[in-house]
Amino acid sequence: MIEPILPPSTHEFADIIHRLESGGAMLPDTPENLMQIIGLYKAYAVPMDFYWRDLLYIAEQVFLDPLPAFKYFLPEEYLELPNHYAGDQADLRIWRGGATAHPELRQFMEKGELRRSLPKLAHHLWHDRINMEFAEECMRAMLWHRNMGGQLDAYLDSEEYRHNADRAIRAYFQFNPVMLAFYKIFPDMFLEQCRQSTMTSVLGLFWEIMAPVFFEMSDLYDEGKLTSVPEAMNFLVNGIFAIAGRPIYHRVRIRGTWYDIVPHSKGFTWLYEAAFPYVEAVFYRTSPFRGTKSYNAQAKQIPADQNDFHYGVLYADKFPVGSAGIPPTLLHQDMFHFLPPYLTEYYRQHCRGEDDMLIQLAISFQRSMYCVTSAVIQAGRAALLYPLDDPNPRHRLANRAYFEGQLNRFCRREYGMHQAARLKAIQSQTYR
Amino acid sequence: MPTIVDIAVTNDAFQTLVTAVKVAGLVDALASSGPFTVFAPHDPAFAKLPPGTITSLVQNPPQLARILKFHVVAGRYTRDELRHCSQLTSLEGTSVDLYDDGQTFEVNNATVLAADVMADNGVIHVIDTVILMRPHWFAGIMAAGRTDP
Numbered sequence: 001m002i003e004p005i006l007p008p009s010t011h012e013f014a015d016i017i018h019r020l021e022s023g024g025a026m027l028p029d030t031p032e033n034l035m036q037i038i039g040l041y042k043a044y045a046v047p048m049d050f051y052w053r054d055l056l057y058i059a060e061q062v063f064l065d066p067l068p069a070f071k072y073f074l075p076e077e078y079l080e081l082p083n084h085y086a087g088d089q090a091d092l093r094i095w096r097g098g099a100t101a102h103p104e105l106r107q108f109m110e111k112g113e114l115r116r117s118l119p120k121l122a123h124h125l126w127h128d129r130i131n132m133e134f135a136e137e138c139m140r141a142m143l144w145h146r147n148m149g150g151q152l153d154a155y156l157d158s159e160e161y162r163h164n165a166d167r168a169i170r171a172y173f174q175f176n177p178v179m180l181a182f183y184k185i186f187p188d189m190f191l192e193q194c195r196q197s198t199m200t201s202v203l204g205l206f207w208e209i210m211a212p213v214f215f216e217m218s219d220l221y222d223e224g225k226l227t228s229v230p231e232a233m234n235f236l237v238n239g240i241f242a243i244a245g246r247p248i249y250h251r252v253r254i255r256g257t258w259y260d261i262v263p264h265s266k267g268f269t270w271l272y273e274a275a276f277p278y279v280e281a282v283f284y285r286t287s288p289f290r291g292t293k294s295y296n297a298q299a300k301q302i303p304a305d306q307n308d309f310h311y312g313v314l315y316a317d318k319f320p321v322g323s324a325g326i327p328p329t330l331l332h333q334d335m336f337h338f339l340p341p342y343l344t345e346y347y348r349q350h351c352r353g354e355d356d357m358l359i360q361l362a363i364s365f366q367r368s369m370y371c372v373t374s375a376v377i378q379a380g381r382a383a384l385l386y387p388l389d390d391p392n393p394r395h396r397l398a399n400r401a402y403f404e405g406q407l408n409r410f411c412r413r414e415y416g417m418h419q420a421a422r423l424k425a426i427q428s429q430t431y432r
Numbered sequence: 433m434p435t436i437v438d439i440a441v442t443n444d445a446f447q448t449l450v451t452a453v454k455v456a457g458l459v460d461a462l463a464s465s466g467p468f469t470v471f472a473p474h475d476p477a478f479a480k481l482p483p484g485t486i487t488s489l490v491q492n493p494p495q496l497a498r499i500l501k502f503h504v505v506a507g508r509y510t511r512d513e514l515r516h517c518s519q520l521t522s523l524e525g526t527s528v529d530l531y532d533d534g535q536t537f538e539v540n541n542a543t544v545l546a547a548d549v550m551a552d553n554g555v556i557h558v559i560d561t562v563i564l565m566r567p568h569w570f571a572g573i574m575a576a577g578r579t580d581p
Binding site: 148 | 484485487488489491492494495496498499525564565566568569570572574575576577
């Protein structure tokens with residue numbers, strides 16, 4: 001129990017500030033919330049096991065293929081690629097399970113939703129597969145919203161990066177004079193494609209860790225060892241610290257030789273060059289809706305400053321469009337295939353049962369991402385500020401300013417951000 | 433006078449730091465003429481990090497070196513010389529925030545336990561917490577908070 005030494009907060013979300021100050025999450029601690037978020041972590045981890053493998057495959061081997069028609073056809077080599085954080089040979093074992101592709105993933109890849117073993121191409125064209133479009137949309141969000149923290153962003157514009165990219169591009173197109181000629185005419189276009197490939201690697205390395213974290217949380221919950229939302233959040237906080245120093249890099253394999261584009265030796269880390277930028281770009285910002293809903297940029301319905309974009313999962317109106325753009329609904333479809341039975345049963349009992357299960361799970365997913373964001377906020381507080389029980393009032397005030405500053409992002413009136421934010425909605429179970 | 437490295441090696445309170453500096457390959461750099469100002473976390477500071485943090489850093493020397501460089505500033509700065517200074521740029525490239533009200537001397541979220549340990553090639557300030565880089569948006573978040581820290 002942490003003794004409060006400050007007067008109560010007068011913030012619009014004072015209750016949530018006090019909850020964060022006492023070691024809680026933005027999401028209320030209820031068994032129903034815990035069940036939903038853990039179930040969704042499990043349902044997310046299985047497709048994520050595909051996402052990170054395929055992202056690394058695209059970054060390392062597909063690279064600048066001008067017609068990458070088969071980039072989602074993951075070769076066996078990458079399904080067998082051992083996760084660095086699972087299995088017996090792990091650098092740091094986070095999940096007690098195996099290091100290669102998850103059995104449920106392999107089963108789904110074999111028969112899909114149709115439950116029939118058809119040629120891979122048939123499953124692909126029928127969209128009966130893992131939807132990598134979602135993963136690529138997240139990668140693009142990270143590319144568009146540059147300078148979200150860390151030093152990788154500046155490195156992408158450096159002479160050293162340009163030199164490394166140039167070496168790899170020339171090697172990749174060594175026997176393709178047409179592409180080499182294009183490279184000579186449009187060098188910056190190729191360089192930008194290379195940056196996109198780097199960001200693909202960054203996201204792959206980021207998710208390589210999140211998948212075993214979520215699998216382990218699901219197992220702990222099933223064993224009765226995770227019993228509250230703060231426990232779930234703290235598992236994530238400890239995980240964030242444990243893997244903070246994991247290297248972030250980008251290398252490409254061309255005809256059997258590895259080319260470093262962002263070498264290990266730059267010292268880029270998981271926390272600074274992947275996790276912080278991911279949360280800032282994907283959870284908060286992403287990009288405006290496309291296709292389903294129109295905005296008038298001239299009428300200032302879209303922020304002039306890209307930093308004020310607020311189309312991420314924390315602001316998403318899940319009912320009409322899922323979130324920013326179509327891809328998140330593809331994620332919902334992916335997660336739908338791997339829901340634990342207790343969650344399927346839960347959704348059957350609410351709203352329209354099976355008919356709106358995708359919406360219901362999308363809202364549970366939103367709750368689970370508020371929990372992840374809480375973990376990032378608490379990890380940031382622990383790393384950059386003070387312990388929650390710090391006896392120094394000045395330190396406690398700094399922690400409060402940090403929490404209030406974070407929650408202010410859900411209160412801003414510009415562009416109706418306060419209405420879009422779902423922080424208030426997730427406080428109640430009637431939002432489903 | 434001994435160098436920064438000599439002082440750290442002969443002091444039992446810096447065993448983890450010395451190991452980390454060796455693994456990161458920074459011994460020669462810190463034994464060079466400098467001068468440097470080193471904010472040196474003592475062993476209990478490392479022990480405060482959650483389990484696994486040190487393990488994963490030790491497995492990756494360049495990443496460890498980056499965190500350690502954040503604890504080093506070019507130039508020799510005693511506490512007195514820093515009294516009116518609110519920020520310094522670390523060798524890692526990110527700024528460290530300083531606070532001194534005459535009684536408490538703080539570096540980011542660490543408190544200086546012993547200031548002005550003089551070495552031949554610089555000065556050591558012993559700190560109670562391992563400090564980590566604050567992303568550029570951190571200042572904006574703090575400013576947006578309604579309570580002045």
